[in-house]
Amino acid sequence: MAGPVDDGFYMPAEWAPHARTWMAWPTREALWGEHLDAAREAYAEVARAIARFEPVTMIANPVAVAEASIKCGAGVGTMPMDHDDSWLRDSGPTFLVDGKGGLAGVDWVFNAWGERYRPYAHDARVAAEILARGEVRRYACDLVTEGGAIHVDGEGTLLAVRPTLLNDNRNPGRSVAEIERLLCSHTGASKIIWLPEGLVDDETDGHVDNVACFIGPARVLVQTTDDPDDANYERLQANRELLQAETDARGRPLEVVEVRQPKARYQEDGTRLGLSYVNFYFANGGVVLPSFDDPADDRAFDLFEELFPDRKIVQVPALDILHGGGGIHCITQQQPAVEAPAADKDDVH
Known part of the structure; x- marks a missing residue:
């Protein structure tokens, strides 16, 4: 059976133009507890920030559509859809383009980060449901992974963290070679760079979108700390050093840009929150950057203005999401946005 790459599809870079952004309204009370109302306000603020640049659709359980619509405001669309949790990067589809006006999506197997949360049956169907409602071609892949576990440059290079995908709670018995084959055949990557570790206490087993991401061709942003006593120090140093010695799929040495992490914050149970400036969002003409009520917020804002002079940087409080x-x-x-085929562009009626 032909896969997406066989049919000419690939996963574009996140800074490529978007048609819209998808989000999901917070719903799991057992996860959020007393933070649920604050989380909903924070999600709404993120949605409104992105809506300044591009359309946003918020899926919500049918009973929550009215609340989501009111809190997000008129600039954000809402769509009733059953779901269990609110991390659409992970449960939603990975969209693909073919450069000829075609759009498709990968429906990975979702098992709630190694079955950490139950139930997750609705979330396991969210990607297929979004693609079906949009009449977007669907490619089912039997690899267990999440969108936050992979990051691409759109030119053949993919970043991932070993303990996330190479983990018995997701893909037991599968070899590295088999996992790489599936990743490449469904994203268009030809080279995978495996980072050794994610952040301390990251219950996703270390998603890459907290520690490193492409910000341009052969250009990678990494989170760092200069405090050798910090629990993340050795992990972040190892990631940085590996990337500094790497090349991308086209053989270009990687330029590694560092962003310092904010000070450590903790949950009530003592686990460390995964605060990361790498966990930002590209929008059309903008960047939505987290802030953490920390002195490092201003430094991160200044860095992002320097890195993206043609984009407006909007900083949004993210502690309630964390x-x-x-x-x-x-x-x-x-x-991603798709261009009409060249023949259609040239056709004059």
Whole structure:
């Protein structure tokens, strides 16, 4: 059976133009507890920030559509859809393009980050449902993974963290070679760079979107700390050093840009929150950047203005999102824009 790459599809870079952004309204009370109302306000603020640049669709359980619509405002669309949790980066489809006006999506197997949360049956169907409602071609892949576990440059290079995908709670018995084959055949990547570790206490087993991401061709942003006593120090150093010695799929040495992490914050149970400026979101003409009520917020804002002079940087408070286990990138999923075929462009009626 032909896969997406066989049919000419690939996963574009996140800075490529978007048709819209998909999000999901917070719903799992057992996860959020007393933070649920604050989380909903925070999601709505992120949605409104993105809506300044491109269309946003918020899926919501049918009983929550009215609340989501009111809180998000008129600029954000809502769509009734059963779901269990609110991390659409992970449960939603990975969209693909073919450069000829075609759009498709990968429906990975979703098992709630190694079956950490139950139930997840609705979330396991969300990707297929979104693709069906949009009449988008669907490619089912039997690899267990999440959107936050992979990041691409759109030119053949994919970043991932070993303990996430190469884990018996997701893909037991599968070899590295088999996992790489499936990733490449469904994203268009020809080279995978495996980072050794994610952040401490990351219950996703270390999603890459908290530690490193492409910000341009052969250009990678990494989170770092200069405090050798910090629990993340050795992990982040190892990631940085590996990337500094790497090349992309086209053989270009990677330029590694560092962003310093904010000070450590903790949940009530003592686990560390995964605060990360790498967990930002590209929008059309903009960047939605998290803030953490930390002195490092201003430094990160200045860095992003320098990195993206042609984009407007909008900083949005993200601590209330972090209490659920993720950040701004984790709650968003971009649907790339597609160009009409050249013949259609030239056709004059």
